Amino acid sequence: MPDAPGLELIAQELDDAAGSDSVLGTYHEHGQACLIVDPERILEVLRWLRETPGQEYRFLASLHGVDYLPAEPRFGVVYELLNMPRVERLRVRAALAEPGDDALPEIDSCVSLYPSAEFHEREVYDFFGIVFRDHPDLRRILMPEDYVGWPQRRDFPVGGEPVIFTRDEPDMPRWYE
Amino acid sequence: MSDGVQTHHSAPAHGGDVLAETEAEVIGTSPIERTAAGEALGPEEELLTINMGPHHPATHGVLRLLVSLEGEVVRDVKPIVGYVHTGIEKNCEDKSYWKVIPFVERMDYLSYFSNMEAFVGCVERLLELEIPPRAQYLRVIHLELNRLHSHLVWLGTSALDLGAMSMFFYCFRDRDKVLDLFEMSTGQRMHTRYFQVGGVFEDIPVGFERNVRAFCAEMPSRLDQYEAILNANEIFLRRTRDVGVVPRQRLIDLGVTGPLLRAAGEPWDLRKVEPCLRYGDFDFKIPIGTVGDGYDRYRVRVQEMRESVRIIEQALDGLPEGPWIADDRKVVLPPRDELATSMEALIHHFKLVTEGYRVPPGEAYYAVESPRGELGCFVLADGSAKPARVHIRDPSFVNLQALREMCVGGYVADLIQNLAMLDPILGGIDR
Numbered sequence: 001m002p003d004a005p006g007l008e009l010i011a012q013e014l015d016d017a018a019g020s021d022s023v024l025g026t027y028h029e030h031g032q033a034c035l036i037v038d039p040e041r042i043l044e045v046l047r048w049l050r051e052t053p054g055q056e057y058r059f060l061a062s063l064h065g066v067d068y069l070p071a072e073p074r075f076g077v078v079y080e081l082l083n084m085p086r087v088e089r090l091r092v093r094a095a096l097a098e099p100g101d102d103a104l105p106e107i108d109s110c111v112s113l114y115p116s117a118e119f120h121e122r123e124v125y126d127f128f129g130i131v132f133r134d135h136p137d138l139r140r141i142l143m144p145e146d147y148v149g150w151p152q153r154r155d156f157p158v159g160g161e162p163v164i165f166t167r168d169e170p171d172m173p174r175w176y177e
Numbered sequence: 178m179s180d181g182v183q184t185h186h187s188a189p190a191h192g193g194d195v196l197a198e199t200e201a202e203v204i205g206t207s208p209i210e211r212t213a214a215g216e217a218l219g220p221e222e223e224l225l226t227i228n229m230g231p232h233h234p235a236t237h238g239v240l241r242l243l244v245s246l247e248g249e250v251v252r253d254v255k256p257i258v259g260y261v262h263t264g265i266e267k268n269c270e271d272k273s274y275w276k277v278i279p280f281v282e283r284m285d286y287l288s289y290f291s292n293m294e295a296f297v298g299c300v301e302r303l304l305e306l307e308i309p310p311r312a313q314y315l316r317v318i319h320l321e322l323n324r325l326h327s328h329l330v331w332l333g334t335s336a337l338d339l340g341a342m343s344m345f346f347y348c349f350r351d352r353d354k355v356l357d358l359f360e361m362s363t364g365q366r367m368h369t370r371y372f373q374v375g376g377v378f379e380d381i382p383v384g385f386e387r388n389v390r391a392f393c394a395e396m397p398s399r400l401d402q403y404e405a406i407l408n409a410n411e412i413f414l415r416r417t418r419d420v421g422v423v424p425r426q427r428l429i430d431l432g433v434t435g436p437l438l439r440a441a442g443e444p445w446d447l448r449k450v451e452p453c454l455r456y457g458d459f460d461f462k463i464p465i466g467t468v469g470d471g472y473d474r475y476r477v478r479v480q481e482m483r484e485s486v487r488i489i490e491q492a493l494d495g496l497p498e499g500p501w502i503a504d505d506r507k508v509v510l511p512p513r514d515e516l517a518t519s520m521e522a523l524i525h526h527f528k529l530v531t532e533g534y535r536v537p538p539g540e541a542y543y544a545v546e547s548p549r550g551e552l553g554c555f556v557l558a559d560g561s562a563k564p565a566r567v568h569i570r571d572p573s574f575v576n577l578q579a580l581r582e583m584c585v586g587g588y589v590a591d592l593i594q595n596l597a598m599l600d601p602i603l604g605g606i607d608r
Contacts, residue, residue, distance in 0.1 A: 030302050030541045060432060061544065062553050062570035080542050080553065080570070084429070087450045091542065116432025119578055127266075142259040142607055151267055154565070158271045 002088060004028040010055070010090075011035060017048050024095060034091040039077070042094045043108045049081060049090070050113055057081035057090055060110075063120035065128040066093075069154040073097035075105055075130060096130065109135040127152035224252055229592075231260050237334060237596065238603030249588050254581045258574075262607040269567040273533030274300055274374065277567060281554070282368045284569055285605030287330055290316075290323035291547035293372040295554035295569065298453060299543035300374050303536050303558050306505060310497040312376030313455045318389070318492045319362070319371060320454075320545075321485040325396070326355040327548035328478050328485075335475070335597035336407065339416050344406060351399055354392055361385050374534075375509040376502030386493055393493075396486045400479060407475070417471035421583035421595040425469065431582070432575040435550025437599065440477045441469030447546035459491045474598040508534045533562035540566075549573055549600055571605040 002010060011023045014035070022041040027034050037045045049057045062080040075096040082089050096105045109132035110117050121132045122141040129150035132138055140147060149156060230241040239260035245253035265284055269277045281296045282289040294316060301308060333348030356366040362381045363369035371378050407413050423431075425441040438445055446463045448456040464480035466473025502509050510529055511522035536558040544553040550572030557566040576599055583595040 029539050030305065032541060034540075059429060061551060062542070062555065062568075064555055064568040064570070066540075066555075066557055066566050066568075068557075068565075078555065080555070084445060089542070114432070115430045116575055116578060119574060123574075140259075142262040144259070151264065152566075154270075156267075158267060 002033045002090060004033070007033040007035070010049075013052075014045060014048055017052070019044065032089065032091060034093055036093050036095055039094040039096045039105075039107045042077075042092075043110060043113070045092065046079065046081075046110050046113050049092070055083070056085075057083050057088075059084050060114035060116050060120075061089070063110075063114075063117050063124065065124035065130055065152065067128060067152065067154045075128060077107055077124060077130060079110070104129045104131045106131045106133055108133050109138075111135060126150075129153070231257075237601055240596075240601065240603055240606075242592075242596075244589070244592065246589065251584045251587055251589060251592055254584045254592065256577050256580060258577070258603070258606050260607065261603055265608050266567050266569070269564060271563065273562045274536060274564060275529075275533055277564065278372070278374075279368065279370050281567070281569060282370065283604065284608050285547065285549070285552070285571060285573065285602045286367070287327040287602055288323055288547045288549065288552070288605075289368050290319045290372070291545055291552050292569070293370070294320060294453070294545050295543060295547075295552045296556070296567070297372045297374050298545065299541050299554040299556045300536060302541045302543050303539055303556060304374070304508060304534075306375055306503055306508060308376050308503050309500045310455065311380075311499045312501045312503075314492050314496050315377050315381060315501060316372060317454050317456065317459075318489055318496075319359070319369075319377075321488045321492070322355050322358060322389070324485045324548045325482055326352050326359075328482050329355070331478065331548075331600045332403065332475075335600070336413075338593050338597040339413060341407065341410070341413065344403065347399075347403065347406075351396070358385070358389055358392060361388060373502060373509065375505060376500070378502075380501045386496075389489060389493060393486050393490050397483060400482055404479060414472065416590070416594050417475060417598070419468065420471045420587065420591045421598065422468060422470050423579055423582045427582065428469075428579060431579045433550070433579050435546070435548070435572050435576070436474055436477045436481065437550070437576055437579070439463065440466035440473035442467060447544055447551060451544070453543070453545055456488075458495065459488045461488050461491075471594050471598040478600075535560060535562050536564070544570070547572055549602065549605075550576060569605075569608060571608065573601040573603075573605045574608075577601050577606060 007026050007028050011026050015021070015023050019041060022038050022045055023035055024038055025036040049055050059082040060079060061082045064078050066076040066078055068074055068076055073095045075098065077094045077096060079092040080089060081092060094107055096107060099105055107130060109121055111121065118136065119141060121135055122138060124130050125132060125138055126140040126143050127150060139145065143151065224245045224247055226243060226245045228241060229244055231239040241257040241260065243255040243257060244251055265280050269280050272280065278293055278296060281292045284292050329348045329352040333345040336344035359369055360366045362385050363371040425443050428438050428441050429443065434445065442465055444463045444465050449463055461484045464477045464484065466477050506525050511525050515522035516526055538558055538560040540555065540557040542553055542555045544551050551570065552572055553570035555568040556564050559565040580595060580599060584592045
């Protein structure tokens with residue numbers, strides 16, 4: 001893990017390399033380092049972290065979505081990067097705002113850099129409705145293809161789906177369609 | 178048999194197209210090339226796309242594969258998952274921390290101790306709670322017994338896929354002994370809920386150590402027997418050698434971890450490189466393969482079982498005395514006997530059971546080496562008694578992405594072999 005000064009150094013160099021204010025913030029807690037970055041620059045940031053000598057975070061351990069409701073910006077796409085030779089982990093969080101008007105938030109897909117992200121990004125799309133631009137095959141992965149809604153969002157209720165039994169057929173004709 | 182590194186053969190891996198190596202004469206160009214050139218094919222010449230699963234005995238659960246075939250050769254594989262999705266991560270957000278533990282256990286149903294350790298360790302990291310040495314050793318013992326259990330189930334079912342019926346019965350006999358041990362120490366055979374935030378639920382009972390030692394003494398000879406059945410078995414060798422080879426770097430790019438990656442020659446094991454608990458105290462080796470085919474994957478897993486036995490024996494030898502759970506009354510339930518005499522203990526017990534403990538705001542990621550690879554847990558705490566987000570990075574989910582590269586260009590029968598050696602657990606994939 002980069003320590004707190006090491007994290008600031010990475011943030012500084014990243015700002016110089018990938019364009020100013022690509023890093024929105026940093027935090028270091030529980031021995032883990034995190035960069036909060038601008039979602040529009042996520043590809044440049046990840047490419048820099050992956051390719052730059054001295055960084056080389058070449059393994060994407062995990063990628064997941066987080067809904068920080070009621071905080072703003074609301075969504076986070078979290079990349080758990082790993083440098084295998086140095087055994088260093090670095091968390092990168094793209095802070096995504098909700099665009100409003102029922103539009104879905106969008107971010108660039110990182111499948112070109114980390115092929116392992118393909119399933120992860122489909123999962124984030126499936127559960128949070130975050131669209132990954134240029135993803136090769138962006139479909140729902142765990143929920144049924146015709147499912148409506150983004151179930152892992154915090155404002156989606158648990159048990160929000162009616163359970164339908166065949167005895168309800170008179171009230172809800174052809175419910176199975 | 179403590180030799181960590183194996184070399185079994187040095188034949189070059191083809192990893193390519195089986196049709197290119199047969200002596201059969203191919204008439205004309207392949208349908209793939211002709212379709213790519215824009216030519217319309219006759220109905221019998223086209224690729225045949227078939228469904229394997231979701232209910233198929235060789236898919237180790239409800240996995241559906243869309244397989245495109247040219248004759249008997251696989252041209253494309255698309256895994257379709259989600260048939261046992263039960264929304265565990267969503268449900269976790271509605272439960273207090275200590276009620277989440279039985280939920281996450283049921284994700285990867287063969288490595289429930291690893292799931293528990295990932296979640297519990299992550300919450301301990303958020304609470305910055307130090308757990309007593311005895312609890313760490315007890316966790317290691319159960320995690321390694323769990324690895325034996327998981328690998329035995331894998332060995333039995335995979336050998337069954339390749340036609341070795343007897344292996345199934347032998348492996349399940351030994352697996353049942355592990356479950357008996359779990360029943361003895363935790364009260365449950367599967368999904369034990371043994372790990373608590375702060376330590377373990379209960380100390381091991383009298384006689385547990387003796388039974389584990391008896392099991393550990395017996396296990397290496399059992400493994401010798403299994404290897405005697407399979408290692409030089411002509412059918413097994415033909416089915417597994419040089420099949421499903423994916424280069425090491427490509428596996429890393431695809432995010433593959435665990436025995437699959439180690440079989441390709443990468444000595445990556447979180448127990449060694451990033452030791453959680455007290456894994457640093459033990460002397461064990463990381464078996465790696467040389468070629469990365471199905472046979473290497475099998476050998477690596479069997480060798481891992483031997484190393485697990487060694488770890489368990491060392492952990493029993495060095496098992497420290499002392500408490501088995503941390504003494505933090507704001508997180509850990511008070512001992513049962515205090516409830517009758519101490520008002521404070523009763524209040525704490527009541528508050529912990531009804532409301533649960535609060536975790537300070539923050540987020541953490543904690544990874545353990547499960548039998549299938551890196552099992553990571555991400556928890557976002559918002560300061561309340563319930564987690565705001567729990568995400569499990571399940572190794573099967575990520576490893577499944579490598580299936581296509583293992584299978585394309587091989588026979589359908591090799592697909593079964595590749596899937597068996599991949600060892601996916603659909604409960605973990607779908608969560």
